[in-house]
Amino acid sequence: MINVSGLTVRFGGVTPLDGMDVAFDAGTCGLIGPNGAGKTTFFNVLSGFVQPAGGGIEAFGENLLKMTHFRRARWGVRRTFQTEQAIEELSVYDNVAMVHEHSKLGSGSRREETLAAIDFVGIKADPSAKVGTLGAGERRLVEVARAVVGKPRLVLLDEPAAGLPDEETEHLGEVIRRIPEQTGAMTILVDHDMSLVSACCATTAVLDFGKLLATGPTAEVLRDEKVIRAYLGTEEVL
Amino acid sequence: MSTADDTTASTTTDGQAAPEAPAPGPGATRSRITPRNAIRPALIVALLAFVLLAFPSIFSLYYIDAWTQVAIYSIVTLGLGVLVGRVGMVSLGQGAVLAMGAWVAARLLFATGLPFPIVLLAAGVITMALGTLVGLPALRMSGLYLALITLMLAGAITVALSNINFPNGGSGFTGYNGASVHIPPIRRPSVATTDPAFFRYSVVVAILMFLLVLFHIRGRPGRAWAAIRQSESAALAAGINTTFYKLWAFALASFVTGVAGALVAGSFRYLNSLTFATQDSITLLAVVLMGGAYSMSGAIVAAFLLKFLQALLNDWSVSPDWLTILFGIGVLQVLTTAPRGIVEQLPKDLARLGRLVRGLFTRTAPAGGQAE
Amino acid sequence: MPSWTDVEQFLVTGLSLGGVYALSGVGMVVLYRATGVLNLAFGAVGAMGALIAWQLINHAGFGFWPAFAVSVLFGGVITLAYGMVFGPALAMRDPLVKATATLGLTLVLLGVMDLLWPSSGGASRALTVPTDNNTFQVGQISVTYTNVIALALGLVVTVITGLFLRFTKLGTAMRAMANDREITATLGVPVRRVTAAAWFGCGCLSGVAGVLLADLVALDSTTLTFLVISTLAATLIGRLRSIPITFVAALVIGLVSSELTPISSVSNYRDMTPFVLAAIALLVLNRRRVISVGRQGV
Numbered sequence: 067m068i069n070v071s072g073l074t075v076r077f078g079g080v081t082p083l084d085g086m087d088v089a090f091d092a093g094t095c096g097l098i099g100p101n102g103a104g105k106t107t108f109f110n111v112l113s114g115f116v117q118p119a120g121g122g123i124e125a126f127g128e129n130l131l132k133m134t135h136f137r138r139a140r141w142g143v144r145r146t147f148q149t150e151q152a153i154e155e156l157s158v159y160d161n162v163a164m165v166h167e168h169s170k171l172g173s174g175s176r177r178e179e180t181l182a183a184i185d186f187v188g189i190k191a192d193p194s195a196k197v198g199t200l201g202a203g204e205r206r207l208v209e210v211a212r213a214v215v216g217k218p219r220l221v222l223l224d225e226p227a228a229g230l231p232d233e234e235t236e237h238l239g240e241v242i243r244r245i246p247e248q249t250g251a252m253t254i255l256v257d258h259d260m261s262l263v264s265a266c267c268a269t270t271a272v273l274d275f276g277k278l279l280a281t282g283p284t285a286e287v288l289r290d291e292k293v294i295r296a297y298l299g300t301e302e303v304l
Numbered sequence: 305m306s307t308a309d310d311t312t313a314s315t316t317t318d319g320q321a322a323p324e325a326p327a328p329g330p331g332a333t334r335s336r337i338t339p340r341n342a343i344r345p346a347l348i349v350a351l352l353a354f355v356l357l358a359f360p361s362i363f364s365l366y367y368i369d370a371w372t373q374v375a376i377y378s379i380v381t382l383g384l385g386v387l388v389g390r391v392g393m394v395s396l397g398q399g400a401v402l403a404m405g406a407w408v409a410a411r412l413l414f415a416t417g418l419p420f421p422i423v424l425l426a427a428g429v430i431t432m433a434l435g436t437l438v439g440l441p442a443l444r445m446s447g448l449y450l451a452l453i454t455l456m457l458a459g460a461i462t463v464a465l466s467n468i469n470f471p472n473g474g475s476g477f478t479g480y481n482g483a484s485v486h487i488p489p490i491r492r493p494s495v496a497t498t499d500p501a502f503f504r505y506s507v508v509v510a511i512l513m514f515l516l517v518l519f520h521i522r523g524r525p526g527r528a529w530a531a532i533r534q535s536e537s538a539a540l541a542a543g544i545n546t547t548f549y550k551l552w553a554f555a556l557a558s559f560v561t562g563v564a565g566a567l568v569a570g571s572f573r574y575l576n577s578l579t580f581a582t583q584d585s586i587t588l589l590a591v592v593l594m595g596g597a598y599s600m601s602g603a604i605v606a607a608f609l610l611k612f613l614q615a616l617l618n619d620w621s622v623s624p625d626w627l628t629i630l631f632g633i634g635v636l637q638v639l640t641t642a643p644r645g646i647v648e649q650l651p652k653d654l655a656r657l658g659r660l661v662r663g664l665f666t667r668t669a670p671a672g673g674q675a676e
Numbered sequence: 677m678p679s680w681t682d683v684e685q686f687l688v689t690g691l692s693l694g695g696v697y698a699l700s701g702v703g704m705v706v707l708y709r710a711t712g713v714l715n716l717a718f719g720a721v722g723a724m725g726a727l728i729a730w731q732l733i734n735h736a737g738f739g740f741w742p743a744f745a746v747s748v749l750f751g752g753v754i755t756l757a758y759g760m761v762f763g764p765a766l767a768m769r770d771p772l773v774k775a776t777a778t779l780g781l782t783l784v785l786l787g788v789m790d791l792l793w794p795s796s797g798g799a800s801r802a803l804t805v806p807t808d809n810n811t812f813q814v815g816q817i818s819v820t821y822t823n824v825i826a827l828a829l830g831l832v833v834t835v836i837t838g839l840f841l842r843f844t845k846l847g848t849a850m851r852a853m854a855n856d857r858e859i860t861a862t863l864g865v866p867v868r869r870v871t872a873a874a875w876f877g878c879g880c881l882s883g884v885a886g887v888l889l890a891d892l893v894a895l896d897s898t899t900l901t902f903l904v905i906s907t908l909a910a911t912l913i914g915r916l917r918s919i920p921i922t923f924v925a926a927l928v929i930g931l932v933s934s935e936l937t938p939i940s941s942v943s944n945y946r947d948m949t950p951f952v953l954a955a956i957a958l959l960v961l962n963r964r965r966v967i968s969v970g971r972q973g974v
Contacts, residue, residue: 392973632783
């Protein structure tokens with residue numbers, strides 16, 4: 067359970083998040099909204115890269131904002147970014163094991179859990195292959211593996227399917243659906259691909275101008291007039 | 305990139321993926337030691353043995369001293385290479401760090417009877433402490449600001465050193481006696497008092513420093529540094545305490561440079577502030593960029609460019625200023641075309657040359673065969 | 677303890693130096709804002725300009741002012757040439773890379789200067805501005821017209837640049853480019869011409885600063901090249917952004933380092949002033965941790 071109350075972020079003259087109030091339940095939740103709605107800013111607040119001007123976030127009973135960024139990651143906040151971040155010079159194994167290495171888990175189970183994560187996301191390449199040699203789809207899978215290895219508590223996926231062909235998006239969707247049951251973590255998925263969101267997320271929240279616009283079961287939210295208006299900018303579909 | 309320089313021994317020797325995931329060792333899938341990937345380390349060992357044993361017989365004392373400088377400065381370029389190539393931090397103050405190490409070593413060598421190896425270690429540790437102290441607040445800054453702070457630090461230390469001077473056997477904190485007429489030379493290790501012996505000593509110390517750095521690169525710090533260089537935010541999101549690892553890199557670079565400073569003291573035997581000019585910190589960066597900041601062999605190439613060419617030109621009575629100009633051009637060339645330096649660019653250029661040559665001999669090959 | 681006369685006398689030197697640092701700093705900030713390049717070769721260009729002026733005066737019968745004009749022109753042309761040749765190649769890179777590249781230019785210039793004007797131990801060169809000989813008294817202290825010119829130029833350059841950036845088309849274009857080069861280009865701003873103007877202007881200021889510092893400090897390639905550190909400190913305190921703050925910081929740096937001269941216990945360390953001041957300022961101003969985005973280093 068993540069409770070966001072009155073979250074506000076200001077950069078100079080811009081207010082990307084404006085009194086955001088939302089609760090995320092367990093499982094996989096979608097977070098959608100038009101460009102500039104504040105989704106990535108919200109993720110950046112969760113990751114600890116941005117200090118909010120006001121408001122609070124309570125995650126599984128803990129005050130998230132009290133922890134510094136890397137400590138949150140060690141506590142269990144995992145994240146993928148819009149641009150590729152897997153380390154090219156290192157192998158698949160090292161990329162994933164690194165996250166395990168820097169978490170609070172011991173080295174005893176590292177090998178096992180790293181390979182399990184690599185297996186879970188379905189990477190076909192040899193774990194000892196350098197990430198730089200892999201294609202875009204597999205690199206994304208490496209990033210997802212990094213997000214789910216060990217004991218994650220909150221997995222934030224920021225447009226993981228961007229730029230991927232349909233087949234790989236489908237596979238990604240299957241992986242994302244299974245994250246909560248496999249790891250016990252809660253997942254928040256940000257994406258513009260509505261079929262992916264529909265396929266993976268039981269509930270979805272919609273952000274617009276830094277505020278919560280709608281929240282609820284995904285199918286209902288996607289049909290909601292307010293939401294459609296926010297995306298299209300008109301009341302009637304001409 | 306050769307396997308000896310890899311951050312991890314990553315590719316399996318036959319390049320084939322096993323049907324099931326192989327059972328990897330902790331931290332990496334280490335390749336089994338097979339004839340094929342034992343060749344490179346064996347060659348390196350052979351080359352080093354040759355250098356240690358044969359060089360003093362081949363080269364005159366003048367050039368042995370030049371090679372000694374190459375060995376010593378390869379440690380400095382190695383440290384800077386870790387900062388620039390592995391972590392992505394540009395330091396324009398390594399010359400000053402070297403001077404600090406030399407100062408500490410000279411002070412200890414005059415004031416105490418400690419054996420040279422202990423002095424080496426002490427110089428390394430003290431320099432590391434000072435470097436870390438200065439580095440800590442600076443690490444919060446972005447790349448450009450860090451570079452500028454280190455540049456100004458270099459200038460400041462040069463001023464300080466030209467005032468307190470290098471120890472020359474005097475007493476007091478600075479160990480400098482301005483009135484001394486007869487200045488004793490800085491003492492050398494008891495096993496290496498002659499120039500050829502000191503050459504061998506320096507090479508051995510350099511090898512040890514390289515091993516120390518290699519150990520870091522292949523271990524947890526090396527992987528964390530690779531993550532930080534790729535993207536600091538992603539590294540933080542992976543749970544890496546980036547400030548800690550950046551500091552560690554700073555500390556490592558300062559330590560090895562401090563040790564090198566002690567070797568400089570033993571090599572030159574008489575030090576003054578002219579030995580360490582502010583400009584040297586910049587030429588250090590220049591040669592590291594030219595040689596290739598990322599690879600360890602690049603560090604040796606950089607030291608060769610810096611010190612051996614200088615000795616060569618001096619021998620031929622050509623002004624060393626030509627080297628300064630060369631290094632300046634080198635920086636511009638590297639930054640605009642080959643960001644990873646000569647060591648990476650040269651094999652690519654040679655490979656292209658090789659393909660061209662092969663193309664000449666396979667004119668009868670079908671179209672689309674050897675086409676470049 | 678230094679006497680009050682000493683303090684006042686060094687006030688004059690301090691303000692003159694500060695004035696030169698100010699005009700240098702303003703030049704560097706404008707160039708940075710227009711191109712993202714922090715021109716670390718500023719000092720070296722000025723040094724060579726000063727040496728060329730010296731050569732013309734002492735070995736080619738030039739008068740001072742024509743030689744000074746040549747120095748200024750040299751500074752402008754060589755900086756412009758650098759900008760036109762290497763600017764485009766590095767335009768998309770990080771400011772760190774761009775600044776490091778100017779170090780390449782610095783090394784080339786240092787090498788050329790030492791080749792053409794070797795420091796033959798003993799005979800040192802000197803460059804004197806004719807206005808050194810015109811002095812007037814303010815109470816106990818003597819002020820040369822050079823001092824006045826240095827400070828006045830610093831002030832004038834700062835004010836004119838501020839007005840220029842705010843009120844002229846070219847200046848507004850430069851401010852726009854500091855924000856986003858590509859968007860500015862699509863608005864029809866002649867980006868290449870604006871950049872060229874910035875490079876040339878900064879270069880000319882190098883030439884001016886070089887000659888003045890050669891007079892006020894020393895005509896020595898290394899000294900003049902690394903005096904850029906004082907200017908850098910001022911620009912850093914101004915966050916590479918604010919012209920007024922750079923101006924004030926430059927004056928403070930000049931004043932502090934000069935005023936330390938008569939205090940015998942720290943006099944030799946006065947050259948550490950720019951570093952100390954910049955370090956303090958950076959640590960205070962950059963309290964909030966910057967988390968860099970994207971690939972680090974060069």
